[in-house]
Amino acid sequence: xxxxxxxxxxxxxxxxxxxxxxxxxxxxxxxxxxxxxxxxxxxxxxxxxxxxxxxxxxxxxxxxxxxxxxxxxxxxxxxxxxxxxxxxxxxxxxxxxxxxxxxxxxxxxxxxxxxxxxxxxxxxxxxxxxxxxxxxxxxxxxxxxxxxxxxxxxxxxxxxxxxxxxxxxxxxxxxxxxxxxxxxxxxxxxxxxxxxxxxxxxxxxxxxxxxxxxxxxxxxxxxxxxxxxxxxxxxxxxxxxxxxxxxxxxxxxxxxxxxxxxxxxxxxxxxxxxxxxxxxxxxxxxxxxxxxxxxxxxxxxxxxxxxxxxxxxxxxxxxxxxxxxxxxxxxxxxxxxxxxxxxxxxxxxxxxxxxxxxxxxxxxxxxxxxxxxxxxxxxxxxxxxxxxxxxxxxxxxxxxxxxxxxxxxxxxxxxxxxxxxxxxxxxxxxxxxxxxxxxxxxxxxx
Numbered sequence: 001x002x003x004x005x006x007x008x009x010x011x012x013x014x015x016x017x018x019x020x021x022x023x024x025x026x027x028x029x030x031x032x033x034x035x036x037x038x039x040x041x042x043x044x045x046x047x048x049x050x051x052x053x054x055x056x057x058x059x060x061x062x063x064x065x066x067x068x069x070x071x072x073x074x075x076x077x078x079x080x081x082x083x084x085x086x087x088x089x090x091x092x093x094x095x096x097x098x099x100x101x102x103x104x105x106x107x108x109x110x111x112x113x114x115x116x117x118x119x120x121x122x123x124x125x126x127x128x129x130x131x132x133x134x135x136x137x138x139x140x141x142x143x144x145x146x147x148x149x150x151x152x153x154x155x156x157x158x159x160x161x162x163x164x165x166x167x168x169x170x171x172x173x174x175x176x177x178x179x180x181x182x183x184x185x186x187x188x189x190x191x192x193x194x195x196x197x198x199x200x201x202x203x204x205x206x207x208x209x210x211x212x213x214x215x216x217x218x219x220x221x222x223x224x225x226x227x228x229x230x231x232x233x234x235x236x237x238x239x240x241x242x243x244x245x246x247x248x249x250x251x252x253x254x255x256x257x258x259x260x261x262x263x264x265x266x267x268x269x270x271x272x273x274x275x276x277x278x279x280x281x282x283x284x285x286x287x288x289x290x291x292x293x294x295x296x297x298x299x300x301x302x303x304x305x306x307x308x309x310x311x312x313x314x315x316x317x318x319x320x321x322x323x324x325x326x327x328x329x330x331x332x333x334x335x336x337x338x339x340x341x342x343x344x345x346x347x348x349x350x351x352x353x354x355x356x357x358x359x360x361x362x363x364x365x366x367x368x369x370x371x372x373x374x375x376x377x378x379x380x381x382x383x384x385x386x387x388x389x390x391x392x393x394x395x396x397x398x399x400x401x402x403x404x405x406x407x408x409x410x411x412x413x414x415x416x417x418x419x420x421x422x423x424x425x426x427x428x429x430x431x432x433x434x435x436x437x438x439x440x441x442x443x444x445x446x
Contacts, residue, residue, distance in 0.1 A: 070348045073351070077354045094366050115327045124386045126375050141190070169295070178262065185207050268289060288304060319356075343378070358394060382446070
């Protein structure tokens with residue numbers, strides 16, 4: 001285990017308690033559009049060649065590598081002391097779980113994560129995350145994009161950045177032709193920002209079912225479909241506007257996905273029953289299994305959503321049940337990726353928009369907390385068996401090595417071969433960096 005030191009960092013305590021939820025920022029709802037046409041909706045979300053709204057020309061993938069990302073998005077904020085930053089239990093702290101040893105000497109997790117404790121050699125844990133937003137929407141935007149939502153320009157979420165900058169793994173795997181570069185499971189996805197809807201994720205509402213509208217509607221044969229495509233091409237022939245070019249590229253991507261033999265990757269019935277049981281027969285577990293299959297098929301970025309962590313009341317048993325599901329699913333995903341030789345090139349992240357207050361509120365719940373919370377990363381060049389940052393025994397703030405959200409985003413981009421300082425320009429030629437100013441945490445890298 002590595003432990004790093006730094007001058008003490010102090011911040012004011014921030015917390016809030018509320019029960020109102022809002023829809024994620026800049027979500028593109030695809031249900032209605034898909035009823036109109038696979039070509040206009042699904043295709044627009046798939047094709048990595050569609051021009052960015054801020055670019056003068058189409059932007060090809062910046063690098064060719066086999067790096068992939070699987071994000072386990074813990075929506076609402078998991079409690080850091082119930083998971084990766086355990087404390088000795090006392091009447092003051094909002095945790096009932098004792099620290100347990102992991103397979104890495106000196107590294108401890110909370111006792112509700114026994115399976116992940118066995119995989120600690122693969123995990124890099126940041127215990128000193130500090131944010132700047134305390135409301136769900138704003139905090140989600142910040143963590144997902146690396147930017148605070150303070151201006152008129154919408155920044156792209158990390159999945160959209162990866163899709164735009166790297167494209168699908170199909171570039172390296174010819175058999176993956178037509179596979180999308182970005183898939184979101186059990187959540188419609190976050191802001192595609194200035195890259196435009198071509199880089200919004202393909203949405204899988206239920207991991208047990210494939211994406212909707214990939215097959216032809218009843219009564220439409222392949223010959224009729226082909227004739228309609230040819231008619232559409234004829235109508236488009238002399239249209240070279242920006243919208244027409246995006247539409248054309250989207251349609252081509254949609255048709256490629258419809259015809260891809262790798263569509264089978266979305267079918268979990270191809271997996272043995274005992275494998276599905278090992279991941280957990282719930283949305284998160286089956287989502288993690290689907291993510292493994294999609295990365296094998298060439299998908300570059302997969303996000304799996306697990307909701308329910310916003311426990312302003314009745315913190316237990318809600319958080320305990322969620323974290324035990326996370327323990328089972330994430331540990332099995334790590335094991336499977338390692339056994340298949342994919343972990344070294346696949347970053348697995350477990351993170352939410354913030355953590356929870358160290359102390360219980362009067363409703364036996366916990367509130368929003370961004371001054372010293374945790375996230376965990378495995379694989380993809382991160383230093384397993386390491387801990388970065390320290391919070392004090394009472395969990396109030398950060399004692400050593402604070403990590404900002406731009407710090408983590410810059411480190412992730414660096415790990416997968418994307419320059420976090422790469423710039424795009426708006427219509428007034430003003431530069432916009434992919435990620436707000438952040439330092440790359442080289443101590444977390446192999």
